[in-house]
Amino acid sequence: MLACGERKAQAQTSVPTTQTNEQGCTRQRSIGPQDPFQNPPPLKQACVGPYLLEMPQHLFYSQMGTEFDGRFALVLQYPGLQPFAPGERMNLKLDVSMRTVRFAYDYIDRIELRQAMRNAYTPLDFEVDNPSESLAGRIVGEPVYGLLPYYADLPRIREYHASRGTRASAPVMEADWHQDWFITRDAAGEVDRLIRCTSREVGGTGVVFRDGLMYRHMQEPYSECTHQFMLPEHSTLVRITYVRLGLKDWQQIEDKARALFFDHLVSPHQ
Template sequence: MNLLSRIILALSPALLLIGPAGAHASETTQTNEYGCTRSVSIEPYSPDQELPPNSQECLGPYLLVVPRDHLFNPRGLGSGDGYSLALDFPSLQPIPAAEREPFSPEIVMRTMTFDYRYADRGRLEKMFRREYTPRDTENPAPEQSLDTRIQHSTQHGLVAYIADMDKVRAYYRAKGYEERARVMMPERHQDWFIARHADGEVSSVIKCTPQVQQDARFDRCEHTLLMEDRNTLVRINYPSSGLSQWRELEAHARAMLMAFLVEPMTGVDDRAGPG
């Protein structure tokens, strides 16, 4: 299921709408492999079920208390090693309940998501490198590597890398693809935008709908960065018009994690997020 399909499913009123007061869900505790213990509601759910304003989520060993209206799935069914948020763009505020019903595709186009995933340091670095390095090192597809893309321009403090369509077409012809295959079309290959640390190492990878794409309403960017101090990979998805704000979005992703984090020895609290 692609991201837009997931957003449509998660934002549909049947899932998001918290109905009138009713019985609270029964709760139990759940402990993940990293020792993080959280309270979780027990299914099944009913449309009139009243849910608490906050949800406990685990990000590896870290416990967080997240406002339910920030969650991608307000039922709080995280995997235990991460969680996802869904906010309105460009306001970066929770999507108002009044705009969820009647459901509008416009809301999907305005929705941005923040996905947080914890991993041990070795696996974390591999996950991040895969964003710009091909898995097949013997015969890599040229659009999957920075080394075989065309460095195009610099904007917003990012360096653009565009698919080299001559190399792409030659590669797939050699594999037997027909000229009319989708992979031969430039609009099938995202434009990449790269930020680097002072030492030259890649710090952020942003992949956006290519400029040759005609329907700007559906243009999106997939933005990946590391929060190394928390062993966390963050993926942000937003309309392409937000590319110029990439630094602010990274700062907001970090601020939300830190605002919702329950530090050891402080217990669970009801802190709200920034904004």
């Protein structure tokens, strides 16, 4: 028993307390049992490429810091965009999951950042004729919330798949399989923001409000958006997911994404 205890102690002390990524950012790791309910929450570190961030652990998706390999996402709750209480996301309930705004930060260094952005709305060679995979195959609408919409052309999409032998009852023929795209362009005409939301043909919001909190409306289909933009000076692509109802607040949500990054930025690797 004594020998077993000694080996266990040696194993615990041999666990490295730091982790360094490919870009040279070194973060302090969380060793041993974690308490997501701890209040005030302790500070935890994370790396985005060479950039070190430090923030309270309840802002992390797991509310305990990064995953073992350093990956992480941050969360706030819609519509107030305030943090979840420490431990509130444990045993994740449907309503809590549905009101989650999730922020992910991807450092891009293997290709040019703008090319990574282009890849999000450019079809692969074998999908070039698929109207759901490109801007050109969509219905351009009038600006909404300061965004230019490219709506899914569902009749054209169904015709495309039917011509390839897809049965009429296949999921890809349903509206909830497809997304409407909303973009902005920079001064050079390049897409610098892309928000993809469940098709407008899917009715209802999928949510209901009670006492200022948002809950899942079980009699309506759930719709959501994936919002992508760049932090050019930090070669970082930001991806945010939230309920489709939040599209009208996209600017506020994006501002929060920037604040979560810059307000907790400790330093780049030197």
